[in-house]
Amino acid sequence: MSYSELVKRIPRPMYTLLSERLLDALLEAKDGGNVPSSLAKTILYYAQRDRLASDAGLINLLRALNMADSPKVITILDELGLEEIKQAMSSIER
Amino acid sequence: MRSFGIEFVPMELFWRTTYYSIQAEKLGYDNIWITDHFNNRNVYVSLGVIANYTDRIKLGTGVTNPYLVHPVMTAQSIASLNEVAPGRVVCGIGAGDRTTLEIVGNEMKAPLRTVREAVEVIRRQLAREKEGYEGRMFRTSPGARFNFKVQKNIPIYIGAQGPKMLRLAGALGDGALINASHEDDIREAVKQIKSGAEKAGKKMDEVDVTAYTSFSVAEKEKSARKPVVPVVAYIVAGSPSIILEKHDIPIEVAEQIRNDLANRKWGEAFGAVNSDMIDTFAVCGTPDQCIEKIEVLFKTGITQFVTGSPLGPGVRSSIDLFGSEVLPHFKEST
Numbered sequence: 307m308s309y310s311e312l313v314k315r316i317p318r319p320m321y322t323l324l325s326e327r328l329l330d331a332l333l334e335a336k337d338g339g340n341v342p343s344s345l346a347k348t349i350l351y352y353a354q355r356d357r358l359a360s361d362a363g364l365i366n367l368l369r370a371l372n373m374a375d376s377p378k379v380i381t382i383l384d385e386l387g388l389e390e391i392k393q394a395m396s397s398i399e400r
Numbered sequence: 401m402r403s404f405g406i407e408f409v410p411m412e413l414f415w416r417t418t419y420y421s422i423q424a425e426k427l428g429y430d431n432i433w434i435t436d437h438f439n440n441r442n443v444y445v446s447l448g449v450i451a452n453y454t455d456r457i458k459l460g461t462g463v464t465n466p467y468l469v470h471p472v473m474t475a476q477s478i479a480s481l482n483e484v485a486p487g488r489v490v491c492g493i494g495a496g497d498r499t500t501l502e503i504v505g506n507e508m509k510a511p512l513r514t515v516r517e518a519v520e521v522i523r524r525q526l527a528r529e530k531e532g533y534e535g536r537m538f539r540t541s542p543g544a545r546f547n548f549k550v551q552k553n554i555p556i557y558i559g560a561q562g563p564k565m566l567r568l569a570g571a572l573g574d575g576a577l578i579n580a581s582h583e584d585d586i587r588e589a590v591k592q593i594k595s596g597a598e599k600a601g602k603k604m605d606e607v608d609v610t611a612y613t614s615f616s617v618a619e620k621e622k623s624a625r626k627p628v629v630p631v632v633a634y635i636v637a638g639s640p641s642i643i644l645e646k647h648d649i650p651i652e653v654a655e656q657i658r659n660d661l662a663n664r665k666w667g668e669a670f671g672a673v674n675s676d677m678i679d680t681f682a683v684c685g686t687p688d689q690c691i692e693k694i695e696v697l698f699k700t701g702i703t704q705f706v707t708g709s710p711l712g713p714g715v716r717s718s719i720d721l722f723g724s725e726v727l728p729h730f731k732e733s734t
Contacts (some may be wrong), residue, residue, distance in 0.1 A: 333416055339413060346413070350422065354454075
C-alpha cells in the first residue's frame, strides 16, 4: 500500500488533529536527521500555505515521521482510534 | 510603535527552525533574530532558508560579531540576503562573547572601536562608496566595492550591555539590542541609548530600542520557570561583578556556577540557580504574568520586545501560546 492510498482511508474530520499530532512528534523526534532535506522542504512548503491538514500534507508528515520515529506514528494512530490505518501502516511501501 | 521579535539559536535541524519561523510569522511576530555562533548552524544559511518560506516578517542576525567575520563579509552576506527578502533584512552586530572568541584564539580587542568601525565599513559597503576606509581595526581599499547594487536600506542594530556600548548603539545604530531582562537594567540601558542618540543629534524615535530577553511562557508558572534555569545559570556565570552586585547575587555563588558549568557538573550548576536569579535574568511565567512584565518593560522606553531562548517547555506550543494569548494584548491595544 502507498501513503497516498493510506491517507484516503483516514476520515476527513480527523485530518487537522492528526496533522497537528504528527507535526508535534516530528518537531520533537530524536532522529529528525533521518528526514531527507527534500521531504522536509516539502513539509515547509505545505506549512507555509496552511495545507498540512490536506491529503498531500498528511502523506508527507506520515512519511517523515515514519523515518524519524516510526513507533510514534503507531502510537498516535492508536491514540486517535485509527485502528484500520494503524494496521495498514505495516504494509506501507517505504 | 511596539513590535515583537523572536530569537532562534540554530542548534536544531534547519527545517525545525524554519518551521518555527513560519509559525511566528503567522502569529504576528515582526522580527526573527538568528544567533551567530560558529558552533551552531550558519546564521546566513538559516536566514536564507527562512527568507524562502516567509513573506512579511523581518529577518536578521542577532547578533554577528566583527572578530570572527570581517565586516565586508557581513555586508556582503546581508546584501545578498536582502535580494532574497527585499526590505525585510536587518543586521544585528555586537562585540560577541569573550569566552566563545577565546575558544578559537580570538581576543576581544577594543570592542567599542571595533564595533564602531565595523558598522562604518558595513554601511560604506552597502552604499558602494568609492573611497576606501582607513580605520585602526579595519581598512579597505577603493577596490573593495561590491559588484552589485543593494536594494533598499538595511537597518543596523548594535547589540550592547555595558554603558559605553549602549551609548554607541544610540549614536550609531538604527536599532539597539539590549541584552537584559530585568526592568531596572533595561531602564538604565534605555537612558544610556538616549544619551548616545542625543549626543549624536538623533531623536530617540530614530532608534528601535529592543529588549533581547531570555523568555519562557507556559500555562503554568512552574512549567515556564523550569526551562529558563540552564539559560540563567549561563547568564549568571557570564555576568560582570557590577551586574551581580546590583542584583545582590554573591560573586562567589556566580563563580561556583561558572566552575560547575566548566566542569560539566550540570546538576550542581543548575541547582544553584534560585528564584531571584530567574526573576533578574529572565522574563517568564503564565501568559498573564508575561503580559504584565512586558507592559512594564515597554514603559521603560523600549520599542521592540524579543522573546529569546528558551521560549518555553515546548518550542511550538510556547510560540502558539505567546501568539494566541500574549501578542493580541499588545497588537490590539496599538
